[in-house]
Amino acid sequence: xxxxxGGLPGWAFLPAALGLLLIGLPAAGILLAxxxxxxxxxxxxxxxxxxxxxxxRTSVTATALAVxxxxxxxxxxxxxxxxxxxxxxxxxxxxxxxxxxVSGLALLTxxxxxxxxxxxxxxxxxxxxxxxTAVVLAQAFVAMPFLVLSVEGAARAAxxxxxxxxxxxxxxxxTVLRRVTIPLLTPALGSGIxxxxxxxxxxxxxxxxxxxxxxxxxxxxxxxxxxxxxxxxQAAVALSLLLILxxxxxxxxxxxxxxGAGAR
Amino acid sequence: MTPALTxxxxxxxxxxxxxxxxPRGRVVALLGANGAGKSTVLGLAAGxxxxxxxxxxxxxxxxxxxxxxxPHRRHISLLAQDPLLLPHLDVLANxxxxxxxxxxxxxxxxxxxxxxxEEVGAGHLADxxxxxxxxxxxxxxxxxxxxxxxxxxxxxxxxxxALDVQAASELRQVLRTxxxxxxxxxxxxxxxxxxxxxxxxxxxxxxxGRVAEQGATTHLLTRPRTDFAARFAGVNLLLGTxxxxxxxxxxxxxxxxxxxxxxxxxxxANVVRIIPFAKWTTIGSAPRRPPRSARAQSxxxxxxxxxxxxxxxxxx
Numbered sequence: 094x095x096x097x098x099g100g101l102p103g104w105a106f107l108p109a110a111l112g113l114l115l116i117g118l119p120a121a122g123i124l125l126a127x128x129x130x131x132x133x134x135x136x137x138x139x140x141x142x143x144x145x146x147x148x149x150r151t152s153v154t155a156t157a158l159a160v161x162x163x164x165x166x167x168x169x170x171x172x173x174x175x176x177x178x179x180x181x182x183x184x185x186x187x188x189x190x191x192x193x194x195v196s197g198l199a200l201l202t203x204x205x206x207x208x209x210x211x212x213x214x215x216x217x218x219x220x221x222x223x224x225x226t227a228v229v230l231a232q233a234f235v236a237m238p239f240l241v242l243s244v245e246g247a248a249r250a251a252x253x254x255x256x257x258x259x260x261x262x263x264x265x266x267x268t269v270l271r272r273v274t275i276p277l278l279t280p281a282l283g284s285g286i287x288x289x290x291x292x293x294x295x296x297x298x299x300x301x302x303x304x305x306x307x308x309x310x311x312x313x314x315x316x317x318x319x320x321x322x323x324x325x326x327q328a329a330v331a332l333s334l335l336l337i338l339x340x341x342x343x344x345x346x347x348x349x350x351x352x353g354a355g356a357r
Numbered sequence: 358m359t360p361a362l363t364x365x366x367x368x369x370x371x372x373x374x375x376x377x378x379x380p381r382g383r384v385v386a387l388l389g390a391n392g393a394g395k396s397t398v399l400g401l402a403a404g405x406x407x408x409x410x411x412x413x414x415x416x417x418x419x420x421x422x423x424x425x426x427x428p429h430r431r432h433i434s435l436l437a438q439d440p441l442l443l444p445h446l447d448v449l450a451n452x453x454x455x456x457x458x459x460x461x462x463x464x465x466x467x468x469x470x471x472x473x474x475e476e477v478g479a480g481h482l483a484d485x486x487x488x489x490x491x492x493x494x495x496x497x498x499x500x501x502x503x504x505x506x507x508x509x510x511x512x513x514x515x516x517x518x519a520l521d522v523q524a525a526s527e528l529r530q531v532l533r534t535x536x537x538x539x540x541x542x543x544x545x546x547x548x549x550x551x552x553x554x555x556x557x558x559x560x561x562x563x564x565x566g567r568v569a570e571q572g573a574t575t576h577l578l579t580r581p582r583t584d585f586a587a588r589f590a591g592v593n594l595l596l597g598t599x600x601x602x603x604x605x606x607x608x609x610x611x612x613x614x615x616x617x618x619x620x621x622x623x624x625x626a627n628v629v630r631i632i633p634f635a636k637w638t639t640i641g642s643a644p645r646r647p648p649r650s651a652r653a654q655s656x657x658x659x660x661x662x663x664x665x666x667x668x669x670x671x672x673x
Contacts, residue, residue: 254437254441255441255443257405257428257435258435258437258441259458260404260428261403261404261428261431261433261434261503261512262455262458262502262506263430263432263455264454264458266429268458272443273443276443276445277443277444277445
């Protein structure tokens, strides 16, 4: 199979196979540990359903927030000649590489009761920390970089040629954004949304630090898993299976739209 | 009558400084080597480039200089080398895009689009998706889209350059009908003599950011004064010094005789034009701002049966 002209050398398949095993074996391992017969009961317990519902609600909201704020940010980073673009991009991508617990701490020191903004907000009677809002903020904080990266890359690669033509046809900037830019970026936007949503579902560290772990309020699926791990390992494994499946479906979705099959 | 487009502007960071007028109802070809400033001139007209000084007028409306009018309010369409149809819309919706964006209702826009597609011979493609069309068909649709908003001016940026010979020749005909015969005003950038002959009433030659030469197409192609225009028209230009009424001593020492193009002064720099396929050698002035030669003040023309024969002593 490596005999094609310009093909890879045969030995390259060895590290590739080991790499696949490194990720694939644990995934298979947890599948083997799943208590299949008790699965329905474990997944439909009150705590599980509460966690799952909360996770889905907050993840959808946080992803929507990331789209509304992240798409304009990505387009500005891709197309405008802002003087501090590099600094802005660094700030926006920071959550990708920060330990989530640090992200949570950063949010807490800003929105917490004695935080930068939290102090003013609490005067107004708004308390964000340790609420469902905090969960959404934490998820949006860690997930937005995925969306920005995906959309910015696509926008930069596509250039603005269609936009220029649309403008000469009489379309104002808002019309161009709505009828040209967004439709053309749909593939990238789709994969960005899927990745961001998956990251929201998996959020743990920042949520725990900033929002705590109150059942039905801030205890999302990953937090529930962590908690169950101590008391009921089988339930933890069952819930993990659910998260793995959700993640796999989402990642699969991002692969359906290949760059070559994209609009531009 | 005010010209459809007046550009008297400079773009400093590209070292472009031009004064160009496009009369209403005429097609002007913009020629020049790569980097001569053709795209900058189109950009100035379309609102994609801001002048560092000077002004741009569309009709008598100032669009750059004292005030700035953004591209979408200029009523200038741009047809580029690449059709750039919107892949998520069908052909009809692509052509209806302009009318729709400028406020026409859905029905009305589609009606305009249908008529415009018919005009360029693409009516039967209305329901197709851009990716189902050939390059020539796509460019035809792009032309219809550019014309649909009834622009005051159409900018054609090498519209045939990406097409194969057959498709280019078909679309050239379509362009000729759609642009030239209907009295639309257009600026066409091209590297192809055929496009100029088929489409352009006037020619402007740019060289290193300045207008090197401009005039009516036939005049400029038969009596080029710049290297670029001469090469473009397939004419040889030789530089020399006027010896007398009908003779020029070339820089290499060879003397050439020809028909004077106009009165000239002995001892001044001159150009000799040899048109390989015609009966004439003409002697005339060098361009006002010659790319690589001295200045000249005179013109003359001389008969030259067959190819020009020149000797050291100076007989043809």
